[in-house]
Amino acid sequence: MNAVEHYLKQRQSSDPVCAYVYDLPALKGHAENLKSTLPEGSRFYYAVKANSDQPILETLEPIVDGFEVASAGEMKKVENVSEKPMIFGGPSKKDYEIEAALEADVEYLNVESFHELRRLNWVAERKGVTVPILVRVNLSENVSESHLRMAGVPSQFGIDERDIPPFLEEATGYENIQIAGFHFHAMSNNLDAEAHVDFAKLSVEKSTAWRERFALEAPIVDIGGGIGINYWNPEEPFDWETLAQGLAELQSDDVQLIIEIGRFMTAACGSYVTEVVDVKRNHGHNFAVIRGGTHHLRLPAAWKMSHPFRVISTDEWTYPFLRPGVTRDEVTIAGELCTPNDVLVREEYVEELRAGDLVVFEYAGAYAWTISHHEFLSHPQPEIVYIR
Ligand SMILES: Cc1ncc(COP(=O)(O)O)c(C=O)c1O
Known part of the structure; x- marks a missing residue:
């Protein structure tokens, strides 16, 4: 039944x-299966915005390595069920949310603009803490034919790739900021697994080039989510195997991949x-x-x-x-x-x-x-x- x-x-x-x-045993089985196919050393996060109901979070909690949250509200929901790491992203972080994130000891904060970098440094300085950040990049290339795009097109998300060098120059000058890596979430509902692998490859290449140029110890390459559900033809789902195999070729001692899945996890x-x-x-x-x-x-x-x-x-x-x-x-x-x-x-x-x-x-x-x-x-x- x-x-x-x-x-x-x-x-x-x-x-x-x-x-x-909601079929919670099915969710558990699906999430375990996804995780088991990812390369060793990579990290598997749940993007809470897809569905933040407590039973969903509780079901995923033992399986995922962490959670991606986009508000103080989501942070609280995760804190109610888990002590696992959180990444806090979103283009409109208020000071109270930055403070909440520091209090919740989030693992990484995505930084999405120069002004946000300065505000974060200002809050961190006053609190006397150092904040590990991921630099959210809006790549110059158009990365896929997915349903919604947040990269390669003008958007409110991330920092224009062309501005990354001056951004890193400024960020490396702040004592209360530690650059841990880069964040590339760039699409929604992508159905092309090979295009997703190409995007992940590009993300690793860009990160490596910036790390070398700025002598950063910043191994994190967060490729975000965006794995699609084929609502139009469910018989032909996204080819997860191809993505998992492609990621296995990118994971190395110098690179720590993070994938933050929302839709493909719970839909x-x-x-x-x-x-x-x-x-x-x-x-x-x-x-x-x-x-x-x-x-x-x-x-x-x-x-x-x-x-x-x-x-x-x-x-x-x-x-x-x-x-x-x-x-x-x-x-x-x-x-x-x-x-x-x-x-x-x-x-x-x-x-x-x-x-x-x-x-x-x-x-x-x-x-x-x-x-x-x-x-x-x-x-x-x-x-x-x-x-x-
Ligand atoms: C930063 C970030 N990570 C991950 C996701 C999850 O994306 P998806 O549900 O397409 O997997 C989103 C969705 O908007 C996002 O903004």
Whole structure:
């Protein structure tokens, strides 16, 4: 029995189904498998922003080497479950967050600008501590065809590669700053494993050149995350083996690779299950309207894609009149919000979908509930269920 079936079997309520269901044993197995294939000496971190729920963090805690956090709030969540190292990144660090990071004794702070370097040094000086940093680089090259890019294009992230030499010159002059390495997180949802290896290779080459030029002992090369989920064709997933083998060739005594995975770690362990409330035809198109929507699962609206789904047919029909449905046709699956943008699936083929059937949106364990606008229209929130 899978996690969704497990949840449905024990469910008591007669209200329409609306729930996030997380399969924690599956998450554990997946994370262990990823870790076991990475080269010895490299480090495996979880990017908490993908899903910061406590049971998720607790499940990953014994497996990962550390956590990547992007706010004081995420730092606290990690501190509640783990004493493992944290890397603190993000382009808008407030002084109170820098202070919180120093108090939490984070392993490394990413530095994303000259002004941030100066502020960090200023705070560290006043506290009388030395802060190990990773220099977040926005590479000049365009590194992949991934969904979102934070390198090779203008962005608010990191320091333009062309400014790295003056940055290092300034940073090496500060007594309270210790440069531990470089951070290159550059893309989101990349599906091309070979391109990811090329990117990691480039990151190592750049780091080595700067280390030599500035006589730095800075072995860390953090390649961030960005490993993709193939939402469009889940049968053809990212080729993790190719990436792991490529990284094995880059790891050496002089280089300590860190990979910080968010989406690829938790996406598959989560499902969003909802019930179809109505089915109708409108201007020649079929619409199934569900209990739930993009206020719970914003990702397909944000990316203007159809989210992968499957239908669970239910036999129960209590009304004494016709059950509306669509058979062997395309349907758009829309939510309960008063906006035409509340669409999770656009014109996809179904064998059959009727009012009262369930739709399971898969790969909903990352950047799903956490990135959604829960309060819009004040509908009740979904159940959040962790199958252990
Ligand atoms: C610095 C950093 N590291 C890691 C990640 C995780 O990326 P992903 O979820 O694509 O693996 C992110 C995501 O935004 C990030 O900003």
